[in-house]
Amino acid sequence: MPLLLAAPLLLFMLVFYALPVLSMLMRSVNDPNWTLSHYASLTGDTVFLKVFSNTLYTSLTVTAGALLLGYPVALALVRAPRYAPVILILILLPFWTSVLVRSYAWMVLLGRHGLINEALLAAGMGQPLRILNTPLATQIAMVHILLPYMVLPIANALRQIDPSLARAASGLGATPWATFRQITLPLSMPGVAAGVLLVFVLALGFYITPAMVGGTREITLSMLIAQQVDQLNWAYAATLSVVLLATALAIIAAFYRLPGVGHTLRTSAR
Amino acid sequence: MTGAGRGASVSLSNLERSYDRVAAVAGVSLDILSGEFLTLLGPSGSGKSTTLMMIAGFETPTGGDIAIDGKSVVATPPYRRNIGMVFQNYALFPHLTAADNIGFPLKQRGVGKAEREKLVREALALMQLPDHGERYPRQLSGGQQQRVALARAIVFKPRLLLMDEPLGALDKQLRENLQLEMRRLHADLGITFIYVTHDQEEALTMSDRIAVINAGLVAQVGRPEDLYDRPGSRFVASFLGESNFLPAIVRGIEDDVVVAECEGAIIRALCPGRPATGEKVMLTTRPERIRFADGAFASTAPQNRLSVTVTEAVFAGERCRYMLQARDGTAMVLKEPSSAAIRRRAVGERTEIAWSVADTILV
Numbered sequence: 001m002p003l004l005l006a007a008p009l010l011l012f013m014l015v016f017y018a019l020p021v022l023s024m025l026m027r028s029v030n031d032p033n034w035t036l037s038h039y040a041s042l043t044g045d046t047v048f049l050k051v052f053s054n055t056l057y058t059s060l061t062v063t064a065g066a067l068l069l070g071y072p073v074a075l076a077l078v079r080a081p082r083y084a085p086v087i088l089i090l091i092l093l094p095f096w097t098s099v100l101v102r103s104y105a106w107m108v109l110l111g112r113h114g115l116i117n118e119a120l121l122a123a124g125m126g127q128p129l130r131i132l133n134t135p136l137a138t139q140i141a142m143v144h145i146l147l148p149y150m151v152l153p154i155a156n157a158l159r160q161i162d163p164s165l166a167r168a169a170s171g172l173g174a175t176p177w178a179t180f181r182q183i184t185l186p187l188s189m190p191g192v193a194a195g196v197l198l199v200f201v202l203a204l205g206f207y208i209t210p211a212m213v214g215g216t217r218e219i220t221l222s223m224l225i226a227q228q229v230d231q232l233n234w235a236y237a238a239t240l241s242v243v244l245l246a247t248a249l250a251i252i253a254a255f256y257r258l259p260g261v262g263h264t265l266r267t268s269a270r
Numbered sequence: 271m272t273g274a275g276r277g278a279s280v281s282l283s284n285l286e287r288s289y290d291r292v293a294a295v296a297g298v299s300l301d302i303l304s305g306e307f308l309t310l311l312g313p314s315g316s317g318k319s320t321t322l323m324m325i326a327g328f329e330t331p332t333g334g335d336i337a338i339d340g341k342s343v344v345a346t347p348p349y350r351r352n353i354g355m356v357f358q359n360y361a362l363f364p365h366l367t368a369a370d371n372i373g374f375p376l377k378q379r380g381v382g383k384a385e386r387e388k389l390v391r392e393a394l395a396l397m398q399l400p401d402h403g404e405r406y407p408r409q410l411s412g413g414q415q416q417r418v419a420l421a422r423a424i425v426f427k428p429r430l431l432l433m434d435e436p437l438g439a440l441d442k443q444l445r446e447n448l449q450l451e452m453r454r455l456h457a458d459l460g461i462t463f464i465y466v467t468h469d470q471e472e473a474l475t476m477s478d479r480i481a482v483i484n485a486g487l488v489a490q491v492g493r494p495e496d497l498y499d500r501p502g503s504r505f506v507a508s509f510l511g512e513s514n515f516l517p518a519i520v521r522g523i524e525d526d527v528v529v530a531e532c533e534g535a536i537i538r539a540l541c542p543g544r545p546a547t548g549e550k551v552m553l554t555t556r557p558e559r560i561r562f563a564d565g566a567f568a569s570t571a572p573q574n575r576l577s578v579t580v581t582e583a584v585f586a587g588e589r590c591r592y593m594l595q596a597r598d599g600t601a602m603v604l605k606e607p608s609s610a611a612i613r614r615r616a617v618g619e620r621t622e623i624a625w626s627v628a629d630t631i632l633v
Contacts, residue, residue, distance in 0.1 A: 168361035173378035
């Protein structure tokens, strides 16, 4: 039975991943004794509501930014096969670098005495811009880090479009823009949906980047969880974790029902 | 318009297309008349499709010119050429219904919704698909997809229709039906058709004229019967239908007829040129134009005769096919209509074959 080959890994995952996570999550309902009160209290918890909406908002803007910047890159990747290896390396090189390193790099770039401000000051600006430790810094850095997750599924969907369709459209009188609008864009939507899903869900749980460049005023759910763990507030942290996990799963389930998305997600790794 | 009727005339002059200095099309010159059904026939890789793509505007020539109705279109992008095109794989838009696929070219031309719907309905009716408008391409059979692609290519009333092996993916029965439909459509519309295929039977059935393309050049242009009866080269003779080739030596010329020696026999052949006596030449004749010249035919048999041995006999339904061997080993094919009244030949049988001088060509 071929499934038996996966048994050692499954056992490993069960013992060292599933069980600890499960026992951690259980604390949201059995700490100190069996209760749903931790969840009930969330509805009136203004800190939680503020942080939760802030997290959703950040994920949304990051997703939108990655989509607007990523779609043209995906198009270039597919349309200019000669430059595709270069473009692919430029996309993937940061992808292979640690998130920590990349977040530090953004601190260096965005800081009060960072490269960007120094350049602006040298160009004659009166005082440095405050970018680091703002939500904007979080958004910029997260768009950068998550961009590959947007570009690759879209490029994959674009690659699967039969090139003769664009030719046919052109021959039938469609200008290049009309061909893009009426043929290429609609046919690439499964890839767009897959990219949006990946980026949004990954952004929901982002911790290192917002913690390093986003400052402490507008925090995200993952930062709040970390704070609560630091204060040994295990039950509250577990409750928040369950909320985060449930939100992500609900979004994934919703997107998988869209036509073509599941297929694109499964094949974009190739 | 040049007033030359509903079809556009197309003139290719010295058209070239090279990729990395390898010529796919190496100087094609061809005049396609208004309203003509012209087929570009050639083996794969001969440059016929590339030629078609250049006429459509999807490939840019590296040399020469394309004129439609006397005006050069080389600098015109495909979406302004107003040419209908049917692709080999149909290239139907998978996210649009059949009706929206057909309406697509009308939409690009700013045709209003009501008018568009009317024209699409008419096109669907013409293609005998009146109830299939709301289906998506994947819900249609191959033949139906083919008709939708055709409807989409003619709904905006272009004066030129290009087709790139449009029947290649269909089974034989359907292909034969659609060939006849295509002919009828051509007669009804009166526009110019340029059709690309590697299938010589398709080309012979449908075309007003055929341009045989080989190695990026036009090997021969003409009406199907002219090409079949008088192939100008060995390539045309073997690619268009089946041919027997007999090596021979010229012994003399009588009027338009070359007298040649072949397999120890004297064979007469038609020849446009004037080969010198003693020159080594190749004679060709079609398998179905040769007959066994013994028995009842012996006295009335046509002029060219040869002694052969039957090496293989195949009964193929409507005809019998014999492989023959001449005395010095040249292999020949003979096709005979199958009739219960004709005696079948056995392998190993020695006999005489005969065929007419008019069916013998020097290539």
